Amino acid sequence: MILFVDMDEVIADACGAFLERYNLEFNESVTLAQCHGREVWEGIPEERRDVARRYHHEDGFFRNLKPIANSQEILKALTQKYNVYIASAAMEFPNSLREKSEWLDEHFPFIHWKKRILCGDKHILKGDILIDDRSFNLDPFEGRTIMFTSPHNVNSKGHQRANNWQEVGELLL
Ligand SMILES: [Mg+2]
Numbered sequence: 001m002i003l004f005v006d007m008d009e010v011i012a013d014a015c016g017a018f019l020e021r022y023n024l025e026f027n028e029s030v031t032l033a034q035c036h037g038r039e040v041w042e043g044i045p046e047e048r049r050d051v052a053r054r055y056h057h058e059d060g061f062f063r064n065l066k067p068i069a070n071s072q073e074i075l076k077a078l079t080q081k082y083n084v085y086i087a088s089a090a091m092e093f094p095n096s097l098r099e100k101s102e103w104l105d106e107h108f109p110f111i112h113w114k115k116r117i118l119c120g121d122k123h124i125l126k127g128d129i130l131i132d133d134r135s136f137n138l139d140p141f142e143g144r145t146i147m148f149t150s151p152h153n154v155n156s157k158g159h160q161r162a163n164n165w166q167e168v169g170e171l172l173l
Pocket residue numbers: 006007008009010132133134
């Protein structure tokens with residue numbers, strides 16, 4: 001069985017890094033909880049959004065993300081049972097390609113480079129299971145879909161949900 005796993009907001013804490021960067025620059029303490037039900041940038045004042053939007057383009061942003069809790073051990077276990085591919089729309093931020101690759105080398109060394117699909121549109125993916133935090137990736141997927149909970153998607157419906165990696169393990173192991 002082919003299992004595709006997204007990176008940002010599924011195995012890599014991009015939201016957390018965004019807020020950390022924002023809070024540092026503006027000396028604030030916006031929390032993930034304040035971003036529930038909306039995009040993380042929607043949780044900050046409108047006049048600062050243009051500044052904050054460039055964070056994803058800064059060198060080092062994707063290289064220094066923290067792995068999502070328990071993603072490493074559960075994903076490692078899943079590789080014993082499934083043909084696991086990481087699938088990330090990395091082309092949205094072209095500079096992220098090398099950083100994402102190096103990040104996987106460090107935190108997910110058991111995912112061989114041949115199992116990393118750093119791509120544009122994920123709609124081309126054909127496989128059995130997709131774990132992602134975005135409806136626009138999950139909706140067109142023809143196999144089983146699992147929405148990984150992230151503050152922005154708490155109100156999204158229509159897909160089986162995993163709130164954390166323990167729950168992914170319960171569903172798939
Ligand atoms: Mg994602």
